[in-house]
Amino acid sequence: MVHYVTVATCALNQWALDFQGNYERIRESIVQAKEGGARLRIGPELEIPGYGCQDHFLESDTTLHSWEVLARLLQDRSLDGVLIDTGMPVLHRNCRYNCRVVILDGKIVLIRPKMHLANDGNYRELRWFAGWARPASVEDFVLPRFIADITGQREVPFGDALINTEDSCIGIELCEELFTPQSPHIAMSLDGAEIILNSSGSHHELRKLRRRIELIREATLKCGGIYLYANQKGCDGDRVYYDGSAMVLANGEILAMGQQFSIGDVEVTLATVDLGGVRAFRAGMSSRSMQASRSEMSYPRVMAAISLSAQQAHFDFSVHPTRPMTASLHSPAEEISLGPACWLWDYLRRSSLGGFFLPLSGGIDSCATAVIVHSMCRLVVEACQRGDSQVLADVRRMCGEDSEYVPERAQDLAARIFCTSYMGTANSTSETRARARNLAAAIGSHHIDVDMDTVVSAIVGLFAFVTGQTPRYAVHGGTSAENLALQNIQARLRMLLSYLFAALVPWAMRGSSGKSLLVLGSANVDEALRGYFTKYDCSSADLNPIGSISKADLRGFIEYARDHMQLEVLGGFLDAVPSAELVPFSPGYVQSDEDEMGMTYNELGVYGRLRKIKKCGPYSMFAQLLHVWSQAQLTPRQIADKVKRFFFYYAVNRHKMTTLTPAYHAEAYSPDDNRFDLRQFLYNARWTWQFRQIDDAVTRLEKKDNIVIEE
Numbered sequence: 001m002v003h004y005v006t007v008a009t010c011a012l013n014q015w016a017l018d019f020q021g022n023y024e025r026i027r028e029s030i031v032q033a034k035e036g037g038a039r040l041r042i043g044p045e046l047e048i049p050g051y052g053c054q055d056h057f058l059e060s061d062t063t064l065h066s067w068e069v070l071a072r073l074l075q076d077r078s079l080d081g082v083l084i085d086t087g088m089p090v091l092h093r094n095c096r097y098n099c100r101v102v103i104l105d106g107k108i109v110l111i112r113p114k115m116h117l118a119n120d121g122n123y124r125e126l127r128w129f130a131g132w133a134r135p136a137s138v139e140d141f142v143l144p145r146f147i148a149d150i151t152g153q154r155e156v157p158f159g160d161a162l163i164n165t166e167d168s169c170i171g172i173e174l175c176e177e178l179f180t181p182q183s184p185h186i187a188m189s190l191d192g193a194e195i196i197l198n199s200s201g202s203h204h205e206l207r208k209l210r211r212r213i214e215l216i217r218e219a220t221l222k223c224g225g226i227y228l229y230a231n232q233k234g235c236d237g238d239r240v241y242y243d244g245s246a247m248v249l250a251n252g253e254i255l256a257m258g259q260q261f262s263i264g265d266v267e268v269t270l271a272t273v274d275l276g277g278v279r280a281f282r283a284g285m286s287s288r289s290m291q292a293s294r295s296e297m298s299y300p301r302v303m304a305a306i307s308l309s310a311q312q313a314h315f316d317f318s319v320h321p322t323r324p325m326t327a328s329l330h331s332p333a334e335e336i337s338l339g340p341a342c343w344l345w346d347y348l349r350r351s352s353l354g355g356f357f358l359p360l361s362g363g364i365d366s367c368a369t370a371v372i373v374h375s376m377c378r379l380v381v382e383a384c385q386r387g388d389s390q391v392l393a394d395v396r397r398m399c400g401e402d403s404e405y406v407p408e409r410a411q412d413l414a415a416r417i418f419c420t421s422y423m424g425t426a427n428s429t430s431e432t433r434a435r436a437r438n439l440a441a442a443i444g445s446h447h448i449d450v451d452m453d454t455v456v457s458a459i460v461g462l463f464a465f466v467t468g469q470t471p472r473y474a475v476h477g478g479t480s481a482e483n484l485a486l487q488n489i490q491a492r493l494r495m496l497l498s499y500l501f502a503a504l505v506p507w508a509m510r511g512s513s514g515k516s517l518l519v520l521g522s523a524n525v526d527e528a529l530r531g532y533f534t535k536y537d538c539s540s541a542d543l544n545p546i547g548s549i550s551k552a553d554l555r556g557f558i559e560y561a562r563d564h565m566q567l568e569v570l571g572g573f574l575d576a577v578p579s580a581e582l583v584p585f586s587p588g589y590v591q592s593d594e595d596e597m598g599m600t601y602n603e604l605g606v607y608g609r610l611r612k613i614k615k616c617g618p619y620s621m622f623a624q625l626l627h628v629w630s631q632a633q634l635t636p637r638q639i640a641d642k643v644k645r646f647f648f649y650y651a652v653n654r655h656k657m658t659t660l661t662p663a664y665h666a667e668a669y670s671p672d673d674n675r676f677d678l679r680q681f682l683y684n685a686r687w688t689w690q691f692r693q694i695d696d697a698v699t700r701l702e703k704k705d706n707i708v709i710e711e
């Protein structure tokens, strides 16, 4: 017997602590859900204060204001007729919990605290919340008086319960609970929950969406049932980007899926699902029925006086079930073009500044950053052309334009909000200068081509005047200290000039209406790991969209952009040898990144993954690479030398991570010191003990002793 129910799941662009904006987006999503015929609406995890409040969760204000927003939702009679699942922190018996609050027609049905908290990578939930440790049990929660006055309830159930509606049964699991081995949906579905709600605060990482889909598909294939996944979207004030992708699955099939990357504020994904299909699927699986009948987990049930399906005496042919679909997932190159672009847009509009300034070198890194800004302009123009009122309002405010202005092309918008600058010295080449100019012309940025030798000579001249010593480059007979200092002053002065230009170019062009720009930096993840950049140059921009993306992935992205964004000019960047162009030209010597680093970008990618993802120190990295690289005809000694060289440079340069430009988090091997990769920044770079173990192993391998290396 078919039994159709329309459900809504949301991706909302919440902003930590923006209670007013968050409330408006939540309300708008409920209105849209209702208009779409849904009687059940779920929103993202902690959607009332925003997921990323971090230590603000420790402040009682955050909980208080969350109750105040909930009060508004409870008082709003226009929201009646929808079972609303929203999220906020709740203090119960002096413990703070990360909760779902389920409300219906101005009353609270259930408060469900999160049980299994997310606490690795960027997540720190245990710092702010307790995990609810009583599965399948509820307690009375005494409501704050101003809420009790609105709902007429004094106490409401708090804990792990199922919700009975008039026609179905709903279970709730929160984000990380799906990722755990004993996910609550298993026991809940065995106990009869037909619809599982999952509200998430899950940020983007390249290729991560596949994992979410696999987990939900697996869950509903094994257990049967309907699964609603909601997620936050956008930049809520930090380095991560929440990548939406709200979805509805039933019995292992995807029925509906929202966008992973988009710049709108409110996205509601609707699906009409068949409860009858769930019952048939489950009852047809004998092994599941046997497990269900023996299941010892019996959940308390709370009643929500609503029928999710229309109460029809007869079958209604006008209701159409949502057909299964195939998810079309972005390639990593597309993810790079879209995720950081959306993040930059949110950050820019929320910062109230006028655009971006980028030092554009003609090399691949700053090129990738420029193309990401171009991608952002394309997304913004598309949204404007679609008539997205929020995006139009943001664009007009940012550009100082009137209410008629609608950008026609990405290049038109870039001309107003994106300034690039080639800052040449005597060491620059005409090739890089031309590449920068051509790229700027293709993407439409306002481009400034300057030479800054006078500034460099002024500073070096001052040093010579004070000390009586004039430093020389190595090719002119200088020491390596002189050589480095002369390079670093060029790099640092670029950053200094960038801040000056970012502050004043808009003023010079448009007078008092010109708002200053945010400075973009472009060090990639491999350079950061190796420390191959100048402290307080690339480390010190306002934002870095490519800071956790590897050189190899950036090249893939540039190839993709060349082919899909009609940017033929990018071919020249792919062919060029990466070079810093900080030393004078000398016959027979070309300054090349990989030569100077003593390792290739590909090798750095390998080290980065082993260090962070596989949790390898020097010894276990050596042991793992023995298996991999011996097939590439490298001897144990060569492998040992490579590993030791990497760990030496990593160690001496780790201090640079403390000042790293805040970067978009894209990869699980990011070395970002501030949030993701917590390590000391003063190391003994000799690694005496560790390297000795490696050397001993090499000696034994060379003697062909039958040794066992503990990995």
Ligand SMILES: Nc1ncnc2c1ncn2[C@@H]1O[C@H](COP(=O)(O)OP(=O)(O)OC[C@H]2O[C@@H]([n+]3cccc(C(=O)O)c3)[C@H](O)[C@@H]2O)[C@@H](O)[C@H]1O
Binding pocket: 484, 487, 488, 491, 531, 532, 533, 534, 535, 536, 537, 538, 580, 596, 652, 655, 681, 682
């Ligand atoms: N343990 C420690 N704890 C805290 N701070 C420490 C420190 N050791 C040095 N420092 C500080 O760090 C400074 C050294 O770092 P830094 O000034 O970056 O200088 P440094 O790392 O010596 O040189 C910059 C590196 O970046 C390379 N590079 C390549 C390509 C492009 C660019 C570019 O910029 O475009 C740069 C360049 O070839 C060189 O290898 C020291 O002078 C000292 O102030």
Ligand SMILES: Nc1ncnc2c1ncn2[C@@H]1O[C@H](COP(=O)(O)OP(=O)(O)OP(=O)(O)O)[C@@H](O)[C@H]1O
Binding pocket: 358, 359, 360, 361, 362, 363, 364, 365, 366, 367, 421, 422, 423, 424, 425, 428, 494, 521, 522, 523, 538, 578, 579, 580, 581, 593
């Ligand atoms: N001539 C230049 N003009 C403007 N900015 C520059 C110039 N040279 C370097 N920069 C800035 O300094 C950053 C670091 O330089 P670096 O040489 O490491 O990177 P890149 O030139 O972008 O790429 P690649 O590493 O492929 O050469 C650049 O990304 C760019 O933002």
Ligand SMILES: NC(=O)CC[C@H](N)C(=O)O
Binding pocket: 045, 117, 118, 123, 174, 175, 176, 177, 179, 200, 201, 202, 203
């Ligand atoms: N907020 C959460 O619980 C998120 C944790 C989960 N592992 C994710 O990355 O999606």
